Amino acid sequence: MGTQxxxxxxxxxxxxxxxxxxxxxxxxxxxHEAFDAMLESCGKDFGRETVEEAYIGSLGFxxxxxxxxxxxxxxxxxxxxVPARRVENACASSGFAxxxxxxxxxxxxxxxxLAGGIEKMNDLTGGHKRYWLxxxxxxxxxxxxxxxxxxxxxxxxxxHMHEYGTTREHLAAVAVKNHANGARNMxxxxxxxxxxxxxxxxxxxxxxxxxxxxxxxTDGASAVVLASEDVAREVTDDPVWVLGxxxxxxxxxxHDRPSLTELPATRAAFAQAQREAxxxxxxxxxxxxxxxxxxxxxxxxxxxxxxDLGFCPKGEGGAYTASGATARNxxxxxxxxxxxxxxxxxxxxxxxxxxxxxxxxxxxxGQADDRQVPDARLGLAHNVGGSxxxxxxxxxxxxxxx
Amino acid sequence: xxxxxxxPAQDDGDRRTAPSPPSPSPRGIKGATxxxxxxxxxxxxxxxxxxxxxxxxxxxLIVKTVRRHLARTxxxxxxxxDLRVVADLDRDAxxxxxxxxxxEDLPIGLYAPRPESTADAxxxxxxxxxxGGPVFLVAVxxxxxxxxxxxxxxxxxxxxxxxxxxxxxxxxxxAHVREARExxxxxxxxxxxxxxxxxxxxTRQEADVRTAYAHVDPREARALYGRxxxxxxxxxxxxxxxxxGHVSCALALVEALAGASSGRPVDWVVPxxxxxxxxxxxxxxxxxAFALEEAYEAPARTVDRDGLARLASFDPSGxxxxxxxxxxxxxxxxxxxxxxxxxxxxxxxxxDRTIFPPRASCPGCAGVRTLDAYAFSGKGRVFAKxxxxxxxxxxxxADYQAGVGSYDAAIxxxxxxPRVAAMxxxxxxxxxxxxxxxxxxxxxxxxxxxxxxxxxKFRRDA
Numbered sequence: 059m060g061t062q063x064x065x066x067x068x069x070x071x072x073x074x075x076x077x078x079x080x081x082x083x084x085x086x087x088x089x090h091e092a093f094d095a096m097l098e099s100c101g102k103d104f105g106r107e108t109v110e111e112a113y114i115g116s117l118g119f120x121x122x123x124x125x126x127x128x129x130x131x132x133x134x135x136x137x138x139x140v141p142a143r144r145v146e147n148a149c150a151s152s153g154f155a156x157x158x159x160x161x162x163x164x165x166x167x168x169x170x171x172l173a174g175g176i177e178k179m180n181d182l183t184g185g186h187k188r189y190w191l192x193x194x195x196x197x198x199x200x201x202x203x204x205x206x207x208x209x210x211x212x213x214x215x216x217x218h219m220h221e222y223g224t225t226r227e228h229l230a231a232v233a234v235k236n237h238a239n240g241a242r243n244m245x246x247x248x249x250x251x252x253x254x255x256x257x258x259x260x261x262x263x264x265x266x267x268x269x270x271x272x273x274x275x276t277d278g279a280s281a282v283v284l285a286s287e288d289v290a291r292e293v294t295d296d297p298v299w300v301l302g303x304x305x306x307x308x309x310x311x312x313h314d315r316p317s318l319t320e321l322p323a324t325r326a327a328f329a330q331a332q333r334e335a336x337x338x339x340x341x342x343x344x345x346x347x348x349x350x351x352x353x354x355x356x357x358x359x360x361x362x363x364x365x366d367l368g369f370c371p372k373g374e375g376g377a378y379t380a381s382g383a384t385a386r387n388x389x390x391x392x393x394x395x396x397x398x399x400x401x402x403x404x405x406x407x408x409x410x411x412x413x414x415x416x417x418x419x420x421x422x423x424g425q426a427d428d429r430q431v432p433d434a435r436l437g438l439a440h441n442v443g444g445s446x447x448x449x450x451x452x453x454x455x456x457x458x459x460x
Numbered sequence: 461x462x463x464x465x466x467x468p469a470q471d472d473g474d475r476r477t478a479p480s481p482p483s484p485s486p487r488g489i490k491g492a493t494x495x496x497x498x499x500x501x502x503x504x505x506x507x508x509x510x511x512x513x514x515x516x517x518x519x520x521l522i523v524k525t526v527r528r529h530l531a532r533t534x535x536x537x538x539x540x541x542d543l544r545v546v547a548d549l550d551r552d553a554x555x556x557x558x559x560x561x562x563x564e565d566l567p568i569g570l571y572a573p574r575p576e577s578t579a580d581a582x583x584x585x586x587x588x589x590x591x592g593g594p595v596f597l598v599a600v601x602x603x604x605x606x607x608x609x610x611x612x613x614x615x616x617x618x619x620x621x622x623x624x625x626x627x628x629x630x631x632x633x634x635a636h637v638r639e640a641r642e643x644x645x646x647x648x649x650x651x652x653x654x655x656x657x658x659x660x661x662x663t664r665q666e667a668d669v670r671t672a673y674a675h676v677d678p679r680e681a682r683a684l685y686g687r688x689x690x691x692x693x694x695x696x697x698x699x700x701x702x703x704x705g706h707v708s709c710a711l712a713l714v715e716a717l718a719g720a721s722s723g724r725p726v727d728w729v730v731p732x733x734x735x736x737x738x739x740x741x742x743x744x745x746x747x748x749a750f751a752l753e754e755a756y757e758a759p760a761r762t763v764d765r766d767g768l769a770r771l772a773s774f775d776p777s778g779x780x781x782x783x784x785x786x787x788x789x790x791x792x793x794x795x796x797x798x799x800x801x802x803x804x805x806x807x808x809x810x811x812d813r814t815i816f817p818p819r820a821s822c823p824g825c826a827g828v829r830t831l832d833a834y835a836f837s838g839k840g841r842v843f844a845k846x847x848x849x850x851x852x853x854x855x856x857x858a859d860y861q862a863g864v865g866s867y868d869a870a871i872x873x874x875x876x877x878p879r880v881a882a883m884x885x886x887x888x889x890x891x892x893x894x895x896x897x898x899x900x901x902x903x904x905x906x907x908x909x910x911x912x913x914x915x916x917k918f919r920r921d922a
Binding site: 074184185188189192196197198200201202203204205206207209212213214215217220235262263264265266267309311312313314318 | 461478523788792793817823843844845846847848849851852853854856858860866869870871878879880881882883894905906912915
């Protein structure tokens with residue numbers, strides 16, 4: 059299995075994101091906002107000229123700059139000349155961008171690497187938006203069965219309900235929790251709480267998923283800088299350590315998978331991240347996680363995630379969430395999606411993966427203000443592409459936590 | 461066109477042919493299968509029409525009818541000698557039909573869909589000297605052609621006649637009368653001439669004759685008959701199915717044959733665009749040769765007038781479609797034509813796994829040279845289901861959804877093992893639940909750049 063985990067220690071030294079939502083700015087302006095927020099989060103000026111490699115996740119922002127966007131965006135923030143590329147793995151694009159940057163530093167190839175992501179969706183017409191969302195499923199079979207992503211996740215929900223008795227109330231509990239968290243996040247798209255009744259009475263999109271079971275694809279950018287241990291000590295007083303990186307792929311079409319009620323890629327990616335953490339000397343189990351940003355593109359997706367990550371047994375994710383176990387404050391389990399998640403913070407496809415890292419880093423640094431998870435020491439970011447065809451899981455620890 | 465030994469039609473003064481000799485045709489009708497549209501739509505009064513669902517067209521109706529006929533008679537597509545179709549069918553559509561039946565070599569003959577074409581085609585098939593396998597003659601309409609009654613919705617349906625050397629129902633006489641001039645009573649007069657042209661029609665007992673009329677309005681049919689309507693008159697069942705245009709006369713004949721006493725003649729009179737075609741058949745009628753009631757009773761979705769208007773608003777011509785989907789080129793699409801049209805997947809000889817859709821390696825054992833083509837039965841069960849709300853369709857299906865509104869999609873677990881994603885179609889898709897039985901059917905999926913893309917959907921298994 060290669061030498062994974064045997065690499066150098068790597069820290070996130072800066073992490074920032076733009077406000078997510080309907081943003082009447084261009085791609086460059088959006089990325090600039092995230093980059094500035096990242097610089098500010100370092101506390102010191104780490105020196106942008108030290109970035110040696112850059113990875114920018116994006117699905118394609120409506121095709122506006124499908125070719126060469128990484129060079130364009132880096133040039134805009136003063137990083138002309140840095141080897142950069144766009145990383146594309148659907149909604150897990152910047153999860154994979156982060157992984158690539160991490161491995162570049164861990165391997166010793168570079169000391170400082172940038173990972174980021176960007177997407178603009180709100181300026182697309184309805185037809186174009188569906189087009190850009192629809193290109194990430196199995197276009198030849200799944201899509202030509204009339205299925206969109208809401209449809210695909212609805213099929214998973216239908217099956218989860220059938221096999222485990224999950225209810226629409228369980229699904230809605232995810233939305234209620236994440237909106238409550240998003241209401242406290244100044245960079246979230248939706249900063250309003252919703253009631254269970256309102257979530258349940260929203261218009262049906264794809265039965266059994268209603269409008270409040272679906273996240274909003276939106277505009278946003280995020281940026282993270284990773285550094286080797288030596289460099290990290292120099293440029294920040296508050297490094298957040300990457301304990302392990304895991305990633306996996308799976309059948310693109312859900313009909314090819316043995317089960318509709320689990321994402322094997324989530325399990326495989328988490329297991330790999332755990333192995334890597336262990337190689338670094340840290341045994342991390344689900345119960346050790348204090349704060350988790352998981353990929354809740356649909357409410358059922360969060361239920362699958364908390365099960366597949368082992369926070370609760372398979373099939374119990376709905377009741378587990380509805381019990382308040384994953385609430386930001388006071389639950390028995392880890393705080394899940396304290397940022398509001400994709401559901402309330404918004405889902406700028408390619409910017410979501412590093413956006414999750416931004417939240418985990420902010421939480422572990424204790425800088426999350428109103429939405430701070432108490433005593434957050436160990437964090438997890440879980441990013442999914444499509445309906446589980448691609449996935450990354452990263453584990454993080456606060457300085458001094460281990 | 462005419463029976464062997466018969467004099468050709470003459471265009472003389474009274475516009476009638478010489479009577480045919482009573483010797484039976486060399487080939488005869490062996491059976492027939494009727495398929496009607498999937499939607500029962502209310503029309504004025506208590507009449508209902510069986511119209512095509514938005515995803516049904518001439519191609520899918522032909523394929524459905526041929527498959528059903530083969531299934532009823534326990535054979536596969538190799539049994540077809542040649543296929544003759546009374547419909548407009550361009551080369552692309554012919555290729556889809558041949559591929560969907562798994563017979564790329566299948567000769568397809570075409571008759572333009574005019575009122576007299578179905579009769580001409582059937583008499584021609586019966587009159588042909590024995591050669592090759594059985595002729596499958598399909599008269600079909602999807603109701604989207606200009607109807608005989610503009611402004612009213614046309615019904616959709618197909619009638620398949622199998623004509624073969626051992627077909628028991630032989631053509632014993634035929635007559636063609638062409639309209640000479642316009643005057644009152646002209647058509648009734650022509651009708652009388654045609655009946656006389658059937659040779660012994662005047663000599664046999666009227667009560668022994670089963671007479672089939674093809675006309676869409678029974679009152680007009682009676683007027684045409686020109687005398688007291690005999691109790692054995694079978695007119696085209698417009699009340700049951702609506703206006704089927706050039707398919708009407710075929711359905712009238714099947715009605716008459718299905719109700720005929722064995723060994724007694726059946727007269728068939730077809731008011732045609734330019735006159736009247738008349739024919740008489742006789743022979744032993746096999747009891748199971750005509751599954752007419754099954755076709756009438758086949759479940760159909762019922763829609764009201766608004767529903768009918770929405771169905772009609774779906775324009776499968778593709779004029780409104782924008783090539784904005786995740787563009788799957790036609791070449792890429794047709795690379796999987798056997799899988800899309802007739803569920804041909806794979807079987808792994810190494811691990812005995814069945815695979816669908818086809819791929820380069822076995823998902824079970826990763827074997828790459830162990831995969832044989834394998835035809836799935838198309839039978840399966842709903843594994844998971846969702847209803848795609850308005851506006852939730854992929855761009856390819858935006859036009860379809862604009863017509864039909866919300867639609868259902870599912871993961872279907874095929875009886876042989878693999879699962880497939882597919883749309884549900886036909887009546888009562890909303891009532892389908894997990895574990896309910898479904899069967900695959902060829903349907904029009906979407907239109908891109910003016911090209912119709914066909915593929916499987918699933919419907920409730922009867």
